[in-house]
Amino acid sequence: MKLNKYIIRLFLVLFTAPMLSYAQVDFNKRPDDDLGNYEDAYQEHFFEALKQKGIENYQRSADALLKCIKINDADPTLFFELGKNYKALKNFGAAEDALKEAISKSPENEWFLDELYDVYMQQNDTDKALKTVKQLVKFHPDYKQDLASLYIEAKKYKSALQILDELDEEFGYNQDRDFLRNQVYDMTGNDDDRIENLEDRVKSNPEDEANYLRLIYRYSETGDIEKAFNTAKELLASNSESRLVHLALYKFYLDDNNIESAINSMKTVLTSPNIKPEAKAKVLNDFVNFVSENPEYEPQLVEITALIDDDKSTKTLKELAQYYLKVNDKEKALGYLEEILKEEPNDFNTIKDVLMLQLDLNRDAEALKLSAETLELYPAQPILYLVNGVANNKLNQPKKAIENLEMGADFVVDDSKMLSDFYTQLSIAYKQNNNITKSEAFAKKVEALSKQQ
Incomplete structure (x- = not known):
């Protein structure tokens, strides 16, 4: 340095x-x-x-x-x-x-x-x-840390660890030296020494939650789940107020088939203001997958999502939307997707999902409005013209449907299925507009495309 x-x-x-x-x-x-x-x-x-x-x-x-x-x-x-x-x-x-x-x-x-x-x-x-x-x-002691870095570059790993041990003993642990130490362990593949170092830290400073969490992570990484689980329980016993420990505990409880404790740990994580949204989204994803396989626990999922209503990240909302799509509850899925759009109004993938659900749920006026607004942002996206045409057809506005469908069909490239959907809607629109000749012509185009597929 x-x-x-x-x-x-x-x-x-x-x-x-x-x-x-x-x-x-x-x-x-x-x-x-x-x-x-x-x-x-x-x-x-x-x-x-x-x-x-x-x-x-x-x-x-x-x-x-x-x-x-x-x-x-x-x-x-x-x-x-x-x-x-x-x-x-x-x-x-x-x-x-x-x-x-x-x-x-x-x-x-x-x-x-x-x-x-x-x-x-x-x-x-x-x-x-x-x-x-x-x-x-x-x-100056700063040079000693430089010395450790140079030993690592020179592949003199034992000397580097000796210097880092001396510095830790004299000044306590710090993030920079831990980074260097982990470099050595990664390069040498010496997980035993890494774990031994963390075990010593836990013994010498049992009040430090971070040491327990690092040890739990390393035990899990090396496949020693029993030791990881026991360490997590030790942390909870020594620090009952710990929230971060539940990021590990809920998985251990699930694997141990202790569902009640797992759900309580997930509740703790998802309602804690000190845990990052990304971590919460991961926990919620695991809970959603668990409930998908064990639907009898859906009331607990509903209870938890109600608890975090005021603190949902977009990742959390997406997980909830995907869950409700899996169980075919389109109304709830649409509700969560619409909340995402409030935070990320230009997210094209979410817009597409919302439009599809709006059409499925016969919210045609809403689909018409959203597709028209989105076309101003993405004027070359054929799916938006198609949705707009479908919504106009369902609202018995064939002239507007024809205008948008014919314009959007020009943007379709190498997608016979989508082109077939355009022709189907154009056939419907011309029929509504009493132009039977054109309606039949587009119906024949649909038939011809289906033979090619």
């Missing part, structure tokens, strides 16, 4: 201040040899270097620093600044040489080492970066 560059700049001021003092000349004193001329030149080149760096002219800045070094190479800051200029120019070899020279003159300078570390990182030179960051570790 790189330290903020503004800190480096702050310390640079401290480095350059004494150097400027060293280069300062008493202009009221007449020099008695060439020393004054050298001091003037040194100071002039140094300020030129700063100026050129300030306007991002790194090569000229480097050239000016080299002139300073030629006059007096004692100050390591000159090589530090030179290295930074070369790094900005992507001349990493020269940057490395300059920074190494700075470090040789000031081996304990953290900022010189940090800059060299950055040069190696930009080149993806893991081996050299490792050597450098090992020197930096004594300055």
